[in-house]
Each structure stands twice: as structure tokens, then as C-alpha cells.
Amino acid sequence: MRFTPQFLDELRARLPVSEVVGKRVRLKRAGKEWKGLSPFQQEKTPSFTVNDQKGFYHDFSSGRHGNIFDFVMETEGVSFPEAVERLASMAGMPLPAVTPDAARHEQRRKTLHDVMELAAKFFADTLASRNGAKARGYLADRAISPATQLQFRLGYAAAERFGLKEFLGSQGISTDDMVEAGLLVAGDDIPVPYDRFRDRVMFPITDLRGRVIAFGGRALEKDVPAKYLNSPETPLFHKGDNLYNLATARQAAHDGAALIVVEGYVDVIAMVTSGFAGAVAPLGTALTENQLALLWKMADEPILCFDGDRAGQKAAYRAADLALPHLKPGKSLRFALLPEGQDPDDLARSGGRGAIEEVISAARGLAEVLWSREIEGGNFATPERRAALEARIGELTNAVRDEVVRRYYRQDFAERLQRNFAPEAARGGYGRG
Structure with a gap:
């Protein structure tokens, strides 16, 4: 498979449907959606809608409906791979290399999702067990009810060094998979990999599809190096x-x-x-x-x-x-x-x-x-100090890349300077170039 589900999901996430459609159709905001004239046939009243949250367009005049890939194929007459390539270029995403390992890599990700789901269930079961009493007490002190704990799938990692490892092992999960999923601490100087999360309330972190990809763990003891500990970077999880x-x-x-x-x-x-x-x-x-x-x-x-x-x-x-x-x-x-x-x-x-x-x-x-930041605690009693403020404001507005937004920021700050200081402060503009 040339394009993995992960790659296509990332492409959809980076490109709202309105951005893709907007290259060919003049769209106007209509509540939670966008509306425009059909690109597929002539019409005078807009019946073409785009919904970014749901990731699709619908043309009531022709009955056509689809996602960003369908739209490019329909309007540009290209195949699916060609549509993906054009959209990837638009999103600034490099195309995945065609290698014999691609399918195996995708299957690997699916395996890791399964591992994380098992871990989430294990932590939740531990929270509900006798071993989870201390964690339940902490959550009660934070006014997090049992119903809310279930809603957010909260759990507890007991203090044992190998509790999760032994459970996952009993489910047929290899130690290598546990390490790659970020659940165990391993390394050349660690003879036996052990559980990363111990004696912590566990907060599952999910992706856009609701799949568990990582955990955050809150320590219950005060004398630990990190009050909160997150999963490391993994094939599933990039915290940024x-x-x-x-x-x-x-x-x-x-x-x-x-x-x-x-x-x-x-x-x-x-x-x-x-x-x-x-x-x-x-x-x-x-x-x-x-x-x-x-x-x-x-x-x-x-x-x-x-x-x-x-x-x-x-x-x-x-x-x-x-x-x-x-x-x-x-x-x-x-x-x-x-x-x-x-x-x-x-x-x-x-x-x-x-x-x-x-x-x-x-x-x-x-x-x-x-x-507020630029004038906070400042003394602008002299022309030189006011000039320095104007120079700093000019640097800020120059940071705005969009020409239209930059123009309005210059106008906004010029008016603020004029209101707060002498009228001359705004003459001649600032931040030119």
C-alpha cells in the first residue's frame, strides 16, 4: 500500500476541506459550514456546502458528496494517487517512500495501538481494584467523581516494577512491543526493562480517532523527581x-x-x-x-x-x-x-x-x-522612550506574515499610540519595509 491510513489521516488533518475547495469555489461562511455555487453544474443559488469538522462537501444540485480526495479527483480528473500527490504538495508533506517495509510498518502501528488499549484497560481495572484505593482517594480529593473517571478512562499504575509488564506478557505482548509503545524503561544499562509508570494516577491520551496513543501519569508521592510523567516519543505519539x-x-x-x-x-x-x-x-x-x-x-x-x-x-x-x-x-x-x-x-x-x-x-x-506587555511598567515621559516603544511595536507587526492582517495590526497599534501619547506618534507610520 503506497499511502498508509496514517499518512492519509495526517493529510486530512492538515488540509481543511474548505481550503481545498476554496481553490476552485468562492465560499462564504454559513453558520458552522461554508456555502458556494456548485463546481459541477451551473446554478444561480448556492447549494454546495462544505463542513470542515466532518471533513466532507455535499452538492445538493448534483448529489455529489465526498472528501478532499474525491473533490480533487472530480474537479481535476485525476486518479486517487495523483490526487494524494497534489494534496500532499499543497500541505507541504513529503510523500512516503515506496519500500517493501511500508505495509509491515503500518501493521506495526496497529499492533502498538492494540498494546496501548490493553494498557489503558489494565490501568482502569487497577484503579477499580483494592490496589487502587489510594488513587481513588486522590481523585475524590480533586472532586473527580467515579462517573468522570470512567468518562476520561482514568486509571492507576501500581507501585510494582513489573505489574503492567507481566499483564501484557500474559496477553501475548512482547517486551519489544512494550518498549516501543513507551510503556517500559529500557536501555543498554538496564538489564531487565521495567514499568515506566509506577504509583501514578493515569490519564490516557488519545488521537483524533479516539485511540489511546500515550499516557500522562500523576505521582501520588511528593518525593518523586517528576510530579507528572508523560509517555516518551513513540511511533504513535509526538507530544507537540x-x-x-x-x-x-x-x-x-x-x-x-x-x-x-x-x-x-x-x-x-x-x-x-x-x-x-x-x-x-x-x-x-x-x-x-x-x-x-x-x-x-x-x-x-x-x-x-x-x-x-x-x-x-x-x-x-x-x-x-x-x-x-x-x-x-x-x-x-x-x-x-x-x-x-x-x-x-x-x-x-x-x-x-x-x-x-x-x-x-x-x-x-x-x-x-x-x-499590554509592551507598555507594562514602562515610563514613556520622553520622546526617546516613546520612539523606542514605537520601534518595538513595529518589530511586532513585521512578524505578521499575512499582508492583510499585518496592515490591520499596524493600523491598530498606530491608533493605540495616538490615543495614549502625542498625535505625532502615529504620523508617518512605522514598521515599514
Whole structure:
């Protein structure tokens, strides 16, 4: 098989249907969908719809229906392999090499998915058993009910060094498969591979299709090197390309829920149980470009909700700088800062949905966050200091790659400079070149 299901799934994830169709059809937003005139036959009233969340187009006038591959084949008269090649070029994805190992590699991934599913069931069963009492106590203290534990498939990795290894071995899973899936710690200096996760509450991490691809483990003892431990990079899992609760949040966002990014697993669970089903979290790292691209496929303006401390503010600024070069017309971010010393879990428990809604409703736009950072604590009493501020603002706007968005950012910041300082500050523009 030339194109593996994994490659085709990645291509679909990178290319919204509206982006592909928009090359040939002038589309206009219509609620959760896009509408335009049929590319297959003449019509005066638009009956052609595109749904990015579901990944298909439908032409009511001709009855044609399909995905991005079907559209390219239909409109360009090419075969499926040719359609894939053209779309891969559009997405900037290299085509997979044709090797005798390709089919075996795909079968290997399927095997690893099976291993991860078995591990998730083992951890969940352990949580429900007598050995899981301590973990259940921790979850109860965090107000995570048994029903919520089942909803998120939470589990517990007992303190034994070989508990998971022995269970998977009894199911016919080889040690090599366990190591490759990231479930065991192995190496030249380790004579006998052992369980990576021990005495930890387990949070399964799934892909867009809901398959378990990794785990996050929260330690129950205080004197451990890492309070949270994630799976390592594996053939299934690349932490910078995924988000916790991604599949569920994508559906929720499609159904109209706000897409909200918080910092941790428990924060996501607190948000979801408070009625905010579109909550996701990065996986132990700062937000990445690939995660940002995922967010924008689900919503035009995701809301980043950070802890109300200095670290949370710095995280917001990092995300703002990350987003700036990638802004597109209609695509931006909003920022919601929590009360000092509180995270979403704290706020949900102390104030419930109403308290969270208040924070989300006060979310600020990206331009406002950047402006606040640049003037924070500054003294602009002299012309030279105001000029330095204008120069910094010019550098920020130059980072925006999209010409139209860049032009509006220059206008926005020029108006802010004019409102806050002397009218001369905006004359002659800035950030030219």
C-alpha cells in the first residue's frame, strides 16, 4: 500500500476541506459550514456546502458528496494517487517512500495501538481494584467523581516494577512491543526493562480517532523527581502534535462550544465537568506551532486560559509571540487570565460554572495582550522612550506574515499610540519595509 491510513489521516488533518475547495469555489461562511455555487453544474443559488469538522462537501444540485480526495479527483480528473500527490504538495508533506517495509510498518502501528488499549484497560481495572484505593482517594480529593473517571478512562499504575509488564506478557505482548509503545524503561544499562509508570494516577491520551496513543501519569508521592510523567516519543505519539481531550473537544467545538486551552489534565476535566466541553491542554510543554494549527482547524479564535500568576502571564505572552507570524484573516487567539493563585480546577470547585464563565467572558484579544506587555511598567515621559516603544511595536507587526492582517495590526497599534501619547506618534507610520 503506497499511502498508509496514517499518512492519509495526517493529510486530512492538515488540509481543511474548505481550503481545498476554496481553490476552485468562492465560499462564504454559513453558520458552522461554508456555502458556494456548485463546481459541477451551473446554478444561480448556492447549494454546495462544505463542513470542515466532518471533513466532507455535499452538492445538493448534483448529489455529489465526498472528501478532499474525491473533490480533487472530480474537479481535476485525476486518479486517487495523483490526487494524494497534489494534496500532499499543497500541505507541504513529503510523500512516503515506496519500500517493501511500508505495509509491515503500518501493521506495526496497529499492533502498538492494540498494546496501548490493553494498557489503558489494565490501568482502569487497577484503579477499580483494592490496589487502587489510594488513587481513588486522590481523585475524590480533586472532586473527580467515579462517573468522570470512567468518562476520561482514568486509571492507576501500581507501585510494582513489573505489574503492567507481566499483564501484557500474559496477553501475548512482547517486551519489544512494550518498549516501543513507551510503556517500559529500557536501555543498554538496564538489564531487565521495567514499568515506566509506577504509583501514578493515569490519564490516557488519545488521537483524533479516539485511540489511546500515550499516557500522562500523576505521582501520588511528593518525593518523586517528576510530579507528572508523560509517555516518551513513540511511533504513535509526538507530544507537540497532540492535545489532551482533542477528539472530544473537536466535536464539542463543532457543536458550538468554546474551544478553551488550559494547562493540565485535571484542569481539562474540571472544565468539562463544569460544562465547558471544548477544553484541551498541551502535553507537558508550552504550546507548539502544530498544536496551534490544530486549534485553528477547530475554531477561529481559541481561548487560552492560563493560571493567574506570573508564570501564567509569561505563558500567555509566549503563546502570543508564537501565534503572531501565523495569523490569517479571521484566525486569532483570545486570552483569559484566572484570578491570582487559582487554576481552572480551583475556580471550578470554588465558584462553579458561573465563575469560569466570568473569566472566559473577560478574555482579551491578541493585539490587546501584546500592547499590554509592551507598555507594562514602562515610563514613556520622553520622546526617546516613546520612539523606542514605537520601534518595538513595529518589530511586532513585521512578524505578521499575512499582508492583510499585518496592515490591520499596524493600523491598530498606530491608533493605540495616538490615543495614549502625542498625535505625532502615529504620523508617518512605522514598521515599514
